[in-house]
Amino acid sequence: MLKEFFSSRNHVIFTGIFIGISAAFLQKLGNPPNMGICVACMERDIAGALGLHQAEVVQYIRPEIIGFVFGSLIAALIFKEFKARSGSNPLIRFVLGFFAMIGALVFLGCPWRTLLRLAGGDGNALFGLVGLVVGIWIGIFFIKSGYNLGRNQRTHPLVGWIMPIMMVGLLLLLIFQPQLPSGAVFFSSKGPGAQHAPIFISLVVAIVIGFFAQRTRFCTIAAIRDLILIKDTYLFTGIISLLLAALASNLILKQFHPGFQGQPIAHSYQLWNFGGMVLAGLAFTLAGGCPGRQLFLSGEGDADAAIFVIGMIVGAGFSHNFATASSPKGPGLWGAASVIAGLIICIIVGFSMSDLGKKRMEVKR
Amino acid sequence: MNQRIDVRGLSCPLPVVNVRNILLEIKNGILEVLVDTGTSKDNITRMAINIGWKVEIKEEGDEYLLTISK
Numbered sequence: 001m002l003k004e005f006f007s008s009r010n011h012v013i014f015t016g017i018f019i020g021i022s023a024a025f026l027q028k029l030g031n032p033p034n035m036g037i038c039v040a041c042m043e044r045d046i047a048g049a050l051g052l053h054q055a056e057v058v059q060y061i062r063p064e065i066i067g068f069v070f071g072s073l074i075a076a077l078i079f080k081e082f083k084a085r086s087g088s089n090p091l092i093r094f095v096l097g098f099f100a101m102i103g104a105l106v107f108l109g110c111p112w113r114t115l116l117r118l119a120g121g122d123g124n125a126l127f128g129l130v131g132l133v134v135g136i137w138i139g140i141f142f143i144k145s146g147y148n149l150g151r152n153q154r155t156h157p158l159v160g161w162i163m164p165i166m167m168v169g170l171l172l173l174l175i176f177q178p179q180l181p182s183g184a185v186f187f188s189s190k191g192p193g194a195q196h197a198p199i200f201i202s203l204v205v206a207i208v209i210g211f212f213a214q215r216t217r218f219c220t221i222a223a224i225r226d227l228i229l230i231k232d233t234y235l236f237t238g239i240i241s242l243l244l245a246a247l248a249s250n251l252i253l254k255q256f257h258p259g260f261q262g263q264p265i266a267h268s269y270q271l272w273n274f275g276g277m278v279l280a281g282l283a284f285t286l287a288g289g290c291p292g293r294q295l296f297l298s299g300e301g302d303a304d305a306a307i308f309v310i311g312m313i314v315g316a317g318f319s320h321n322f323a324t325a326s327s328p329k330g331p332g333l334w335g336a337a338s339v340i341a342g343l344i345i346c347i348i349v350g351f352s353m354s355d356l357g358k359k360r361m362e363v364k365r
Numbered sequence: 366m367n368q369r370i371d372v373r374g375l376s377c378p379l380p381v382v383n384v385r386n387i388l389l390e391i392k393n394g395i396l397e398v399l400v401d402t403g404t405s406k407d408n409i410t411r412m413a414i415n416i417g418w419k420v421e422i423k424e425e426g427d428e429y430l431l432t433i434s435k
Binding site: 080232287 | 379407
């Protein structure tokens with residue numbers, strides 16, 4: 001009975017509404033503007049806190065990321081869905097995670113923040129949204145052409161516990177904030193990295209989101225993908241609920257500021273808002289889910305999803321060190337080049353791992 | 366002899382896409398699907414019901430056998 005309730009449409013609508021309201025309130029409580037929740041940005045901040053990049057304004061261990069994994073883990077354990085599994089082309093998943101982050105940081109947001117930026121009145125996010133849909137659409141082309149990263153295998157439970165244990169480590173670093181001679185742990189004293197809601201509130205809200213998202217299979221990429229690919233509106237109603245709930249909350253909290261110029265943590269170079277999200281959308285689709293979903297899967301024992309998350313965190317470090325990430329002033333020095341390179345690599349992956357590439361391999365043999 | 370497909374271990378959306386393609390091809394009859402995650406079980410069940418098939422779910426250890434019929 002309970003299981004049926006959780007997979008019902010009402011529940012995914014409730015999950016979307018809860019995420020939308022939570023994001024607006026986390027912003028009110030201190031998180032950066034239009035960034036109440038942004039999986040990519042928050043993983044980027046964690047990369048900074050660990051010293052994987054030196055961008056001083058975006059370094060913080062975001063408890064939301066930790067909470068997402070914990071919440072999903074708790075739900076998976078309660079409902080007996082925790083299954084350690086791995087081995088479905090992990091290195092490809094790492095590369096996809098890496099480039100998903102490169103693309104997201106050119107736009108300045110993941111699919112979650114795309115919706116939240118729209119809900120805050122940021123018109124630039126429209127170009128990101130269109131890019132996201134185009135990226136997903138390219139991914140669907142490969143899926144229809146037989147794209148497949150192969151089956152995962154059941155493995156020792158320890159493997160499934162690695163990501164949750166890593167999150168415990170991050171939580172300890174966040175709570176005790178050790179100061180080592182190198183300067184680690186790095187926490188921003190100004191900029192978005194210095195803006196955050198109280199740790200306990202962020203953690204609890206994220207655990208609740210992780211719990212419900214694991215039950216409802218909430219995924220911003222699958223929402224659009226399934227609508228186009230199999231005409232299923234289940235998850236799509238979830239993201240529409242998220243958007244509307246965040247919009248209503250922002251109106252009430254006076255956080256809605258419509259326009260294109262001067263939007264917080266955003267730029268108006270529309271070609272690269274679009275291009276960055278084409279890359280991110282394609283990479284997420286080829287990996288089977290949005291960055292939030294990858295965290296939820298990590299929490300239920302999917303080590304391939306965990307590798308994708310680690311790819312994203314490493315990608316964030318690279319992105320700031322090699323000037324591919326954008327800033328409110330516009331794309332970084334290598335932003336455009338990195339999007340083009342990422343698209344070429346993701347298309348090669350899509351081609352190689354589908355029937356298009358496999359047929360060719362057979363002919364060669 | 367019922368048709369049978371094993372979608373265990375496949376990433377989203379392959380389980381649901383593979384099953385859907387077979388259902389659209391055979392138009393009626395019985396298809397047994399072996400599934401290993403709750404996500405795939407839910408997605409396949411919802412998709413099959415949406416396109417007019419009946420689904421029976423049987424838990425087998427920590428896996429599921431879906432019997433889809435029309």
